[in-house]
Amino acid sequence: MLKASSKVLSIFLFITPYEFFLKTLINLILLLPLGNYFYFKSMDSIKNYIEENKERFISELIELLKIPSISADSAYSQDVINTAETVKKALKEAGCDSVEICETPGYPIVYGEKIIDPKLPTVLVYGHYDVQPADPLDLWHSDPFEPVIKTTEKHPQGAIFARGACDDKGQMYMHVKALEYMVKTNNLPCNVKFMIEGEEEVGSESLGWFVERNHEKLKNDIILISDTGMIANDTPSITTGLRGLSYVEVEVTGPNRDLHSGLYGGAVANPINVLTKMIASLHDENKRITIPGFYDKVEELSQEERNEMAKAPFSLENYKKALDINDVYGEAGYSTNERNSIRPTLDVNGIWGGYIGEGAKTVIPSKAFAKISMRLVPNQDWKEITELFQKHFESIAPAGVTVKVKPHHGGQGYVTPIDTAGYKAAAKAYAKTFGKEPIPVRSGGSIPIVALFEKELGSKSILMGFGLDSDAIHSPNEHFGIFNFLKGIETIPWFFHYFANK
Numbered sequence: 001m002l003k004a005s006s007k008v009l010s011i012f013l014f015i016t017p018y019e020f021f022l023k024t025l026i027n028l029i030l031l032l033p034l035g036n037y038f039y040f041k042s043m044d045s046i047k048n049y050i051e052e053n054k055e056r057f058i059s060e061l062i063e064l065l066k067i068p069s070i071s072a073d074s075a076y077s078q079d080v081i082n083t084a085e086t087v088k089k090a091l092k093e094a095g096c097d098s099v100e101i102c103e104t105p106g107y108p109i110v111y112g113e114k115i116i117d118p119k120l121p122t123v124l125v126y127g128h129y130d131v132q133p134a135d136p137l138d139l140w141h142s143d144p145f146e147p148v149i150k151t152t153e154k155h156p157q158g159a160i161f162a163r164g165a166c167d168d169k170g171q172m173y174m175h176v177k178a179l180e181y182m183v184k185t186n187n188l189p190c191n192v193k194f195m196i197e198g199e200e201e202v203g204s205e206s207l208g209w210f211v212e213r214n215h216e217k218l219k220n221d222i223i224l225i226s227d228t229g230m231i232a233n234d235t236p237s238i239t240t241g242l243r244g245l246s247y248v249e250v251e252v253t254g255p256n257r258d259l260h261s262g263l264y265g266g267a268v269a270n271p272i273n274v275l276t277k278m279i280a281s282l283h284d285e286n287k288r289i290t291i292p293g294f295y296d297k298v299e300e301l302s303q304e305e306r307n308e309m310a311k312a313p314f315s316l317e318n319y320k321k322a323l324d325i326n327d328v329y330g331e332a333g334y335s336t337n338e339r340n341s342i343r344p345t346l347d348v349n350g351i352w353g354g355y356i357g358e359g360a361k362t363v364i365p366s367k368a369f370a371k372i373s374m375r376l377v378p379n380q381d382w383k384e385i386t387e388l389f390q391k392h393f394e395s396i397a398p399a400g401v402t403v404k405v406k407p408h409h410g411g412q413g414y415v416t417p418i419d420t421a422g423y424k425a426a427a428k429a430y431a432k433t434f435g436k437e438p439i440p441v442r443s444g445g446s447i448p449i450v451a452l453f454e455k456e457l458g459s460k461s462i463l464m465g466f467g468l469d470s471d472a473i474h475s476p477n478e479h480f481g482i483f484n485f486l487k488g489i490e491t492i493p494w495f496f497h498y499f500a501n502k
């Protein structure tokens, strides 16, 4: 009878009967009060909890992924709003005490919190529920909004294929399920706030607006974000840096109308010829950017730091093979991993103009356009770089055309030291669940709002990402490994545990 009831109790507490017996004994010897009992036995139940609930976790995520919350395309605005509602419901069910949809000039922000004791530290979780457009659609092997599970070379346990699976619905949802575990098993060791936005993929303008107006509400001791990646499933890493971004659109205008390329060819400037030449001149033979002043504030890493970076496992052969390229390309004097993380870049994201229909049309177009992004590194100011670009680009326009530069969005880069309580708690959490110390890595991607959080709220962000570079975020066939999803859910409560008990 005793055995049977202890078994029932132990199942209720998500621990094995053996653990239950042992812990009851220790509790009795130490005469720990019951409240402590839960806390004392605490986190060992996480693996069991995940094992017992993983099918439900996955099917809930699949439902979330079915809503096409594409923030860039106004045709989907109702879907974006519906996704906010779904996230609100999920947070409520997972155990937030209060959840609200906060209206902004743009898409709403889902805010939720569970304050167990105002004297305890507070973790603010940030994520985004919007996704990138899915196109080009014909390159997807399954519908981007009808999630399917398939195995891949990197994900032998299966991966969920859908737009937003990794960036960022899947990673954001790990936090919701980690909260569910902590609340349901009485393992939440501190206060938690959630702030999930719907405009990350288009520049987070409304979030900036919201953060500026809600300092008190968003007060926290650390911000926790899963919207980045790690090296490999057997090589955990924590992102310690993000690049900044300056995004511009340029327009080159020649004659006032499209012209016959025979009658006028050779006698007037062709805007496409001119634009491509101007773009080509933005890099020199060492693939360095030629905009005067562009590198003035770039942080140069010491040889020691570069040596440290070079220790991260990396195979150039595999890198090339994964992308089907016969060689890499980039700034002279830097390794591939340096080029895509600690060095700034300038890339054309799209270029158009003239005739691109079937067959041939002999024409000199009136206009040519390009969208250009510059990835920036710490200390480069994105507004200053945008101005430098504008000034330079206008100055190199030859006679015969006019040039317009239209700045889009941008944001500052970010670096976080690794000797903070937050980083240490994250490192311990990974070591616990992966059985390996995580490697600190600077990422090439951007989450501009992270620098703004530091400026407005005075808090550092910990970037605990669980995606892989091969997960094809922003590309056709985006996916997120089941292993990664569940490992994230397992690791997050450990972060809370170590951070609250620092």
Ligand code: BES
Binding pocket: 167, 168, 200, 201, 202, 203, 204, 227, 228, 229, 242, 245, 409, 443, 444, 445, 446, 447, 448, 473
């Ligand atoms: N989650 C990504 C950023 C990211 C991915 C950082 C992987 C590090 C590793 C985010 O959703 C994103 O796509 N950011 C944009 C910038 C934004 C202003 C549109 C980016 O990096 O292009």
Ligand code: MN
Binding pocket: 128, 167, 168, 200, 227
């Ligand atoms: Mn993202």
Ligand code: MN
Binding pocket: 132, 167, 201, 473, 474
């Ligand atoms: Mn993204």
